[in-house]
Amino acid sequence: MSLFELTKSLMNIPSVSGNEEAVGYFLRDHLETLGWTVELQPVSENQNNVIATLNDTPRVWLSTHMDTVPPFIPPTEDNEKIYGRGACDAKGIIAAQITAAEQLRKEGITDIGLLYTVEEERASTGAKAANLHPLAAKCEYMINGEPTDNDLAIGSKGSFRLMIKTSGKAAHSAYPEEGDSAIETLLDILEDIRHTHFPHDDFFGETTVNIGTIDGGLALNIIPPKAEAGLLIRLTTKREPIEQALESVIRGRAEIEVLSCSEPVKLFPVEGFTQKVVRFTTDIPHMSNWGKPLLLGPGSILVAHTKDEFVLKKDLEISVEFYINLAKKLLATNYTNVTNQAV
Known part of the structure; x- marks a missing residue:
């Protein structure tokens, strides 16, 4: 399934916060077909985080959330953009991360994990559950995906x-x-x-x-x-x-x-990427056990949560390359200058 096809397939499954079960099952089936080992981590009776691995101790993880804000808006597209709920927040990001992970795998890099959470748009209950998972202790770097215009966020505000x-x-x-x-x-x-x-x-x-x-x-x-x-x-x-x-x-x-x-969090910087502080918050404050946090993803937060939500197709493609390059840098280098740090 191509990057754009996967994005639209995910967007076609309604997953407003609290109703992520179906999209979680879709991801499980898709990743298992690709050869990943997949665990559905229970969060509540009808909610599961999706955790996928290629080996027992992935060092770098790609993560974002499966839920969206209401209402469900089915996907449409033109030559330049994919429109609809979740285009940039965050189903396009899921598709880009899976595409990047598969490319890394083809290059023989298997120290990659995938983690997709529920209820980020509410109270991050999925992230809080994931933080208790035993694989967290083995993670060195967590690359979280949110619409940052493909810039690397070095800080994010908190929310109260x-x-x-x-x-x-x-x-x-x-x-x-x-x-x-x-x-x-x-x-x-x-x-x-x-x-x-x-x-x-x-x-x-x-x-x-x-x-x-x-x-x-x-x-x-x-x-x-x-x-x-x-x-x-x-x-x-x-x-x-x-x-x-x-x-x-x-x-x-x-x-x-x-x-x-x-609370607000300072994030892990890596040279070679445009850097900025973002005003929104993410799952990251609730995932303190998952190594050093990074934040990057395609799309603009200014159109997320709106009736006109979209993502540029070229930005999805660029983000795949950025995720690949970022993962390779982190796996090849022992960065020690920044830790996961709340203010």
Whole structure:
């Protein structure tokens, strides 16, 4: 199966987070047909990571995630691009990594493993499970794939997901003085957060806050007794100073429920590649047992998660060569200058 055919075959299988079972089975069958030894590592009742090897102790691993954000968008293509959900995030990357690994194998290089996880787009439950796998201790380098425009990321911001929940008192809307609006309290808090100066880091850049969801109230004629907002904060520091800043802003007016947290990570640099810091987070913070982390992949994060997601075919082809060259460099050289390091 060609690089483009494999990309489209993967994209044709819906795998929104929590529904990765079918694409995992497809990968297992495809890799076994190619001669790989494949393990489905259980993560939950209907979710499995895919782990594929050519020998017992692969030193370099290629990895990314099988899940996508909603909604499912089937693939289409023209002469230059493949469009649809997962084109660049991250099914095109899976196809490029498998193609690269097969080329390395043809050259007699078998110190390569493949690891594909579930639920990266939610809470990285697949990565957390993979981190406990015994093969992790034998890994020297983990090349994670995300859309970096084929640049080598030397750092990625963290992510801090939380809910802010307010409580009030229900009352008839004609008599607002008898109630206490949880929505108005929440709006005041969110306005204060929007004007809060969060930490800046010279390496990672600005801390940013996205108010992603707002929910509350019962009916138009009832003073709302409950309201909540979901926030995603892109971390450039550890979590603690952000929590302290939020608590100072909220001043007891709401409850904070932490959903998940991944701290920013400095990644492994290799000469010969364009390097940059990316603003998004990945599975890498949850895979600390898998050797030194690297991050590179085709496509632009700016079109990932959009209705117009695509990947350039030439970028897929370039990424195959980059994965091959990167793996060869890592296998041939004992790099020791950087370790997997959270800030």
